[in-house]
Structure formats: C-alpha cells, structure tokens
Amino acid sequence: MRHSFFSLIRNALGHHREWPPLWRDPDPKAAYDVIIIGGGGHGLATAYYLAKEQGLGRIAVVEKGWIGGGNSARNTTIVRSNYLWDASAHLYEHSLRIWEGLSRELNFNVMFSQRGVLNLAHSLHDVRDAHRRIRANDLNGIDAEWLDPTKLASYCPLLDISPEARYPILGATLQRRGGTARHDAVVWGFARAADRLGVDILQHCEVTGIPREGGKVTGVETTRGVIKAPKVAIVAAGHAGTLAAMAGFRLPLVSHPLQALVSEPMKPLLDCVVMSNAVHVYVSQSDKGELVIGAGIDPYAGYAQKGSFSIITEQMGALVSLFPRFSRLRMMRSWGGIVDTAPDASPIIGKSPVEGLYLNCGWGTGGFKATPGSGQVFAQTIARDAPHPLVVPFTLDRFTTGALVDEHGAAGVAH
Amino acid sequence: MEQPFRLKAGGRIDRTRPLRFVFDGKGYSGYAGDTLASALIANGVHLVGRSFKYHRPRGILSAGAEEPNALVQLGLEPRLVPNARATQVDLIHGLEADPVNCWPNVRRDVLAGLGLAAPLMPAGFYYKTFLASRHLWRHVFEPLIRRAAGWGRVPEDPDPDVYTHRHLHRDVVVVGAGPAGLAAALAAARTGARVALIDEGTEPGGSLLGQTRTLDGHPADQWVAEGREELSHLPEVLVLTRTTAAGLYDDGTTVVAEERLTDHLTSHGGHGPRARLWWLTSKTVILATGAHERPIVFPENDRPGIMLASAARTYALRYGALPGKRMVLFTTNSAAYESAIDLQSRGLRVEAIVDARPDPSGPHVDMAEALGIHIHKGCAVTATDGRHHLESVEIMLLSPDLRTVQAPRKLIECDLLCVSGGWSPVAHLYRHAGGQVEWNAEVRGFTPVPGPGLPRVVGSAAGTHALSQALERALTAGAEAAREAGFGDGSASSAPRVTETDALDGMDLWRVSDQPGDGGRAIGRPGHLSFVDLQNDATAADIDQAHREGLTNVEHMKRYTLTGFGTDQGKTSQVNGAVILARAVGEGPEAARLTAQRPPYTPITFGTLAGRRVGGLLDTVRETALQDIHRDLGKNGGAVFEPVGQWLRPRFYPKAGETMDRAVARECRAARQEAGLLDASTLGKIDAQGPDVVEFLERIYATPVASLPIGKVRYGLVCKDDGMLVDDGTLARLEETHFHLTTTTGNAAWTLNWMEEWLQTEWPDLRVRLTSVTEQWAVLALSGPKAREILAPLAPGMDLSVEAFPFMTWRAGAVAGIPARVFRVSFTGELSFEINVPWRYGPALWKALLAKGAPLGLTPHGTETMHVLRAEKGFILVGQETDGSVTPRDLGLGGMLKTKRDFIGKRGMARSDLQRPDRKVLVGLRTDDPAQVLPEGSPIVEAMSSARPLPMLGHVTSSYLSPMVGRVIALALVKGGRERLGQTLQVPLEDGDLAKVTVVEPVFWDPEGKRRDG
C-alpha cells in the first residue's frame, strides 16, 4: 500500500485496520546472495540499494535486537555536508543530495528538515578554521556561509553573542541545506522499502560467528542458525570490532559511549541546528518540541549504552552559557549509544582482508547524515566487489598507506 | 464561596495560613501545605490542561510524580517555569500558573476541535503523508506540526537564579522516605553508618502521610514523627526532602539527586541557590521508591474528574480537599476499596463500586457493602460523559474472557471516577543501574530481579504490599546494607505491629472494550478513544495499529505511538502499553517487555545540571602572574586580550588612539630594531626526571634526546603514532636524568596527558616522573638586538657573551636579584633570552627589565606581534600551520628527525602516503599586491574557474603585513610546493576577487640566521 494523504483517508474509513506490516517478519532462509549484519540505518539502506540498484535478488539483514536499536535510533540526527576534506565533502554531499528526495523515494516521510546548521566560532583559531572550511566547501560545490555576530544575532536570536561571554561568539558558519531528520523514520522507511523489494529483515538474530573457507566467507552463524552467503557485510557500528574479530582480523576502531538528551517538549523556539566545538555542545529542536542536545564522547572505551553524568552536566553548562534563556527548561530523558571511532574520525568502507566480507563502519559520532549515501555507494561496492569511486579514500588500507582523512582538526564538532 | 471542596478539618495543611494564587487568569485561595493541584481541587477546578495531539480537556490524574496531565507554566518573568507538574508544586502566596498547550484559555481552546480529526491522525500519520515536496514539508507542514506540538513557552529572560552541586560520600543511601525507606534508614543509621535518606516530598512519610492506619497502636503520623526525631539525633545522618533521585550512575554507586531549595518559599527568588544537585556516592544503595497506581484503559478514560483511586484519597486525607461530590470507583482489586470507604467517610457520596472481578470478597468488600455502597461485580466502565468535567459513566458487564462486554448498559451520574488497575513498582533507578524487572503474577506488576552488585529494593518498589512485611524487610535491608559498609552486625530491631489492609487480591484487566462480542478487536464507538498514554494521546487502537504494522517490539511501539515518551516518561502508561502490545501478539503480561528506563526519574532543569559552571564561570580563566600589569599597560584600557585555550593572553598593547595594525607594526619594529618583551608564561612546562627519563623522552620525541649535553637546549617535535606533528617545544637538560620541557600554550595539557598515557599504560616499567610546572615559572621572552645590553646589568653574575652563553644553551643565575633559569632560544629570529623566574616574581622581573630597557626602546608586545615575527622567519605555529595531517617533513623539518632510534610516529611516517612527493608542504607566498593580506584559511588553486568541485592545491595558513619586510608575507601548505617555487598560483577571495601569489621560500627575514646572536 502506497502512503499518501488519500491512503490515510481511505484507512481512516476502515478504522486503520487495513494497514499492512511495514515489513514482514520472515524466518531465515538457508542461503542468501548477500547478508548484511546490522539492522541500523546503514545496513538497511545498503540492502535497499542492493535490491533496487544492483539487482541482487536474495538479500537478508540480520539484526541482533530490533532494527534501529543501535545508534540509528539514538543519535541527534544532524545532517550536513560541510566537511573540510574533499573526500569527506564529496561523500557527505552525495548523501545530502539523496536526503533531499528521500521521503519521496522511500514513500515514507523521514521528516528531513533543512533548517540550517550553524557551527560557532569562539576564538581566532576557530574563525580561521571556519573560514578555511567554508572556502573549501565553496570550491567543492557545497553551500556555506559565514555569519558575523550581527548576522548571527538575527539568524538565531536566542544565542548570547555578548563579547563579555567566557568564550565569546565571533561568528558562525552556516549550511542552509543542512538540518535534521527523524531517525526512526529513516530506519523504518528503508526497512519498508527494502522489504517491498524482497529483502528479508531478520530481527532478534545475532551473529555469533563468521565462518570462512580458504580465506573466503561462507555465511554467518546466528542465534537463529547458520545462514549461508558468498557475500557478507559488517554494518554494525559500535560492534564492528567484535564482528571483525569473529572473522579473524582487527579493526583500528575504538568503541566509546556517546550520550544525548532531550528537554521537555516546548513550543517552537529554535529553528536551526547550533553546534559549538569550543564549549562543546550542540542543539536543535525536534518537531515534537524537544530540544535535542549532545556533546562529546566519554573518554573511556566501552560497550554499555550509557555514559557518565559529568559529561551531561558539562554540556548543560555550555548550553546555558550559549542560551541563557534555556536555564529553566528541563532535561526529560538521556541515553547513550556506542560509537565506533577511527583514529582519523572518518568511516571505513570497502573490502576487508577476508574475501567476500565487506566493511561499513567507523562512522563514530557522525554517520547518521551519511545513511542514504553510504548505503548507496556501499551497495555498489559489494555488488561489484570493487570500491565505489566515492569510497576509495575510505578503504581499510588507508591505515597501511597513511592516507588518512583526518576530520578532527577543522571539521567542527564531528556530528 | 472560597474553596467549596475543602473539608472543614483534617489534612496536613495549615488553615491558619491562607494563600492567594492565580490559575488561568483567575484568583483562588488555598492553604500552606497545599500543592497547586490540591488547592485547585479544593476550589473545584478540574479542567487544568489540554492534551498533546487532540487538545482534549484534561484533569488531574494523580497526586505525585507520575502526573501525565496537569502541566502548568509557573510564575512570572524572569522566574518563569515551564511544564511544572501541578501535583508537585508547593503552593506559595502569589503563585501564578497557567495551563499549557491551549489558547486563549483552557476552556475555550481554539484547537479543541482537533479531536474530531483523530481518525486522520492515527499513530505515525505524519510518516505517511506530506511526502510531495521537501519545501512544502519544511515551510508548511512542519511548521504547522511544530506549532501544534510542545507544551510550555521558553522564558524570555535569562535565569536570575544560581544553582550548585554538592558531592558527598555515604555508607548507605536510601531513596524514598515512605515507611520502608524510613525503616531502612533507621536500621542503617542506628549502626553508626553515614546515611542519607532522600525523598521528593515535602516531608518524610510517603504513603503514610494522611492515612488511617495505626502502627503499634498509634496513628501512622506519629510513627513517622518519631522516626524523623530519632534520625535527627543520630550523628552522620542526612535527611533531604524536596529532593528527587534522578538517576543511579557509575555502576549503581552514585545517586544523582536534585534538591529544590527555594521554590516553596517565595515566587521572587530566594537567597542562595534555587536548587542543588547532589552526587551521593555510597557503598550501598537502598531503593524504597514505592509504587504507582495504574489506570485502566477503557473508552473515554481521559476526562477531567477521572483520577487514580489512591490520589483521590490522598487529596481528601492529606490535603482535606474533596475531588468531587459523587463518585464511582472502578477497580480490579480490593485495596482501592479503602479509597472509597475513606472518601465516603469524608462526606463524598460513593454512587457505586464497579469491580471487574466477578466475585470480589474480603474485609473491605464487606465493609463497603455494610456502608451501603452498591458494588457492580464483574463490570467495567465502558464510556464516560461530560464536556469539561465528568458527568456520568456508563458501565456494562464484562464477558468471562474479559475481551468483550455484555449489555445492558447502565448510566451512573457522578463527578468523580476513581480508577485502580493495580500497582506498578517504581524501579527506575534499579534499571538505570542495569537491573532487570519481570512480571510478578502475585503482585500484578513488574518487580526487580535481584542480582549481584545491584541496589537493594524494599517496600512496594519490591512488590511487598503488606506494610508489616515491608517494614520488617526494610529494617533488615538497612541493617545489612550498613554491615556491608562496615557497620553493625546486620541484625535489626523488630518491626512495629500494624493494621493490615487487604491483600493484593486483584485481577488483570488491561483494556476494556465497549462493543459487545467484538472478539476484543473493538474499534470502539466513533470518537471513543481508550487512552494508554494520556500525555501523548496514545490510544489502545494506536498500539493495535503498531502491532498490525509489524512494530511488535515494545521499543518500536513506543517510538511509533509515543507511548511513554512524555515528560512523565510513561509512569502510568508504560506497563499498560507493554501488556496491551503483548496481548495483541497473543501473549500474556509475563511475555511483555518494558522499554528501557532512561534517566532522569523526573525532569531536572538545565540550570541545576549546569550548576555554577555557566556564563563567566563556564571555564576557569587562567591568568599569568603579570595579568594586572597587562591590564594597566598603556592606561588606555591596557592590552587587548585574546583567548588562547583557557588563558587570556595580551594580543597587542595599543597606545591611545592606535589601531591594531599600527600597534602591531610599532611592536614588530621595536622587537627587530631595539628589543621586545613578551609574557610567555603560558607556554606549557613539564619537569621530567627519573632514571629512565632519557629512554622515555627518546620514545616520545621525534627528535634526538640522548645526545643533548647538560646545559644545552634543543628544539623538539612530538608526533602521534600516525606520524603527524602534534606539538613542538624545547627540551633543556638540567642534569643527567632531569629535563625541563616546554610545549605550546594550547596543547600543554594534551601533551602532558599524552606522555602520561604512554607512561602509565604502555611503559609502566619506565621510572620517570612528569610534573606540570607551567604555573611555577613565569617566563619573559626578551628579544631583539639590544637584548643583551638590557639584560647584562640585571644579571651581573652571568656572562652573556656569545662564547660563554651560546645559542640553544641555558644558564642558571640571578636576574634582577631573582633566582632564574635563562634559556637562549628564539622564536623571533633575534637575539633572545627566555628568562624563567618563580611565578610570583614575574611582575618584579617585568618591571626591572622595562626599567632598564625602556630607555633603550624595549617595547612589550603581544601574541599578534609574536605571530608576525615568527612567520617572517618561517617558524611554524602548531595548530595554524598544522591540522593533524602534516608531518615534520611536510614542514621542512625532516632533517631534525631521528633516523636510527625508534620513536612514536616513526612507523607512521614510513607509510607510503607520507612519502609521496606531491604532499602538501610548507612554502611562502608572495602576493602580487604587496598590501593584500590573504584571509587565513583561503584555498589555493591553479586557476580559478566556475567548475565545481574545483581541485585545491592547498591553503593559506598565515598571512600578515610585515612592517620590516615592507609587504605582505604569507605561509601556505601547497601540494608539491617545493617543486612549485616560482610558480604563480591563485587565491580566490570571498568577494569573488582573485589574489595572485608566487610560491617562495617560507623565510622572509634574515634567511641566513645572522641576527640570532645579536
């Protein structure tokens, strides 16, 4: 059933009893052409594009819990493409262009809202880096603007731009095409669309082993039995390292807790995304009215989906300093995810040391925005057994050659 | 009439202290001891808000933290508080409160009609429509949804209040001061253990406050009072009220709690902090957080006048306010009969008890019957009526399988419907700590599953319903917790004798259908919605739909229907929602899974979370010993400062009327022609010593260390394992196994951490001690051709000649009578002495140098001049010429790298990409236009065009107008830059212009280095 206003009316007449499942709940088949490990946004998008654009027939996504239950449903949903380095800029911009038509493509409203993303500059150093980034964005065909404090004050009046602030705001970069989306809808939209194309989504199916023969992958061992496939892809974010270990190799990734929180729902007050690296906090307002707020990772490594309270108090200090009027709003809910961070804060996409086994991980604190683009280029990479041109810079062997794409330096907060 | 629903006597309110307040623009009165909710009820006000999605009229459901409906905007600017729960707001004189999510007021809300559109707004409707255009979504539909959504308004003004944090260590922390918590705290405290007892209420006592029970033959109040009295005499006991435990952190050892200090005192702000955030770290934690009564899901269960049975009783008994005149009780258990009986005895007329059980029995049932209350057995409420307030309920007979109902319908007029569907233990904190809960058929709720390392849970939070048992177990838990923490022998005194209530002999009734024989798949009568989550307007039909659409995992259902997503975090809806979903799947409550419990228990203000660390106190401001001097200098407001990390450094020292450019030009000229003076105290300084210090430093630094003789200084590079430069500085060998290291200002802490991380985690065998001495040594950099002439008279004991004190050496001695270490290093290219003296002597040294030097032209300069001077020499600035992707070789520093010895980054550098000939390397740029300062960060291209993407060759890292060179200079990182020397490239500017530049050597001043010896 296609979604539209008319289908809504038609179903209202039927008391909403006719809606079909968004996706089926099939039993695992004995074998598939491709198995995707990880039912997050990236895994589901990969499956969708494999089925849609690569013409592969038998595809399964195996997910240990409920789809989206990893970082996809825990992130602060900032979407932007104004990265510094060419390789990143091209990949994220490719993704942003898909975002712009994604609701229609999936026939599911992912609530992509291009409300603009601000990255604040608080020091001369920040200003220099911001300038460098927007100029590079410009030459890469990515929209980017510099707002001086006066322009900033009219664009986002809630910000405290007084020069007496502890870390005064000297200006900000703005990407107007950036914004937010509804994370669950992205997961569900891709799942539904993939399912329509015949992809089996297998929930509560945890991969426990990755069998190989003669250096080639043969499938996966799961809590729902062994499933065969000549091609397997690890798209498991914080758990990518443990899955690689099952296949006998190590990844240069460290998994850290990353927390986020929301305020109580408020009437509209903030109509853009604001990020500050220097005082370390970022915020936007969801369509439900909650302020969605995040900051940095917990410094230690871990697999528990929770972090330290001190991180939260620090980020609220930063937030209230930027927005003094927010002091009396309340934190309603906080949570954590596990982010897989690579030494250069860039993703790893492409082949692995095991034949037939592919990697899509290392998105760390900032991969939500890449979901559709990553899925698309990764699908092609798997289907052709050769990296898509956009992911060539992001292959695993960059750690051997040293050709890193280090986005720590000048990319603003890495979300 | 004032407070028409107030009882003449009774309750824990102070009738001698009447208070005036305003709600929704109308004045009312209440009493000290009231909550806003109880005062509203005493005034007969039940319509207090509008629901989230359909804007349906809503009333007060509960008397506590679980309240989903009664959200109000409190107070006036600047102390406005959005989204306060009226059930937990202490009434104060002059309180102003407004309902939220309605306009112009709660009775006449313009969006009230939205409920009619409910059929078009099922769960997740917004995912299925508004698909046509992203612009329409962004500019039309999304703004509409956003405007309809959300509760309160953000205050207009900044918060005038302050908030604090306090950290405290305890042996035992008890959360919840109801009977179980109080008993546990008493038992633990009697052993001498340090105990904290915290409760969100205004006073300890919990469910015992305003009850008719007796303990040891005395009224419950008395037992509470005695317990409080005893605790107040025990040493080391902290009792905190109005304090809500928000979360349990750090593996269950730290209770984070918010204490509200002044909200109950005045509406215009108190003295001292408004709230305090406690971090209570303890050896053992006991949770006595009680249970919340569960509503029943039936059609139209959301009207004002529908209330939890225990809440109605609390309002009558604790606050002396009757929530109605004629009531019906709809229950699944006998415990709720107590409410009906107590309310009847307070003058409320109980029209009927609608008991879902076909055959209820027990003392309370008998008592109710004896009182003449009519009990409709095996029945359920199937509809309600009344526009802004309940007027009647409809009841029908439940079919034996409970899934349908049977005629006839019976209407009962009433203005209060009390509901009880059983009790849900409060296990939020338990679950924060990783504890699990599971369905407990006896308790008919989800109770904690004990596990190692998890907090103890007592009282109704553990599902213990009988008071005597709860007290007994709590006393034992308290004593055992104390013993675990090292106090007492674990034995506890015996519990008081109590009058028991009925056992929890309830039944499960998860959802009432209003249609006979519909097999439980009832659609319901048109417009009759059965709400599960009152705050988010999530209905049972929404859950059905989620199930139908395959969202059968409870987390999916939650996200799709928004059940449990509200400010109450589903305290009254989580269990009902989970079980209704399980039943849709065809399973019972035992198969139901609850969604994750996320902190905080109740929302906490951002201000409280931030504590003192906001605004000017957000981060420490570090100042050198000379800060006052910098401020005074020039008397025209002093230096202009620049934040560098946590420091505020002088950027330049303008004279009256001087622009930055002119000031910097003057400072630069002085430094090159006479002498300049820079406060370099912010440089990171590390004292490194120990038998293995040389080995350690060799591994850390990419540059050689062992060969450095005592008395000499060397420039050092620190790389990360990927081979990229991260910091630079100097190493001075003080003794055989003792070094003085410097780092950049911005990376000082990072570099010390980096060294410590290697030392502690990778090479714990190395005997090395690292100590930050940044704030032990004040550093003044005296540099310029006249430096020696200025310093000599101040350091008579020091031979400053080139031969005796050559470049890159250091000497100890007295300068201006102050013990000093003097380093002959230079960041300007001029003859230069970096004089280190104990921090507090910094100002004295500065004054002495200026006193001698000023007549010779010695001029203080700031960071801007320093940057120009070093750029003229082609010296890099870490963080400006580097960005984590630049190796020492890229910067032309390859010659300094060790070739044989191993060091961090050596393997990284050996990788093919770092050997590529066309890497971006440091070069100088000569602008065609000598006055064209290039904006730093600007890209460099071969030839500008409109093609996108346009390949970039690199970027401008530094660019200044150099007064000595007489033109603009610039440094840049350019692809294959050494091969491009002499080439002309382009720098596109923001305004669309182009700057033409020629690639040159990156040294613009004294390329031969003749000036460094003076």
Ligand SMILES: Cc1cc2nc3c(=O)[nH]c(=O)nc-3n(C[C@H](O)[C@H](O)[C@H](O)COP(=O)(O)OP(=O)(O)OC[C@H]3O[C@@H](n4cnc5c(N)ncnc54)[C@H](O)[C@@H]3O)c2cc1C
């Ligand atoms: C708090 C937070 C805030 C963030 N904010 C942003 C932001 O604002 N913008 C942005 O772009 N990015 C953000 N991110 C990052 C973003 O969420 C992730 O990069 C992205 O969602 C990753 O998607 P994924 O599909 O790769 O991973 P996930 O969604 O985590 O999916 C991986 C899936 O693999 C499954 N899995 C793991 N092991 C196994 C196994 N053995 N067998 C089967 N299945 C397995 C997991 O259960 C999980 O569902 C944030 C992340 C967090 C935690």
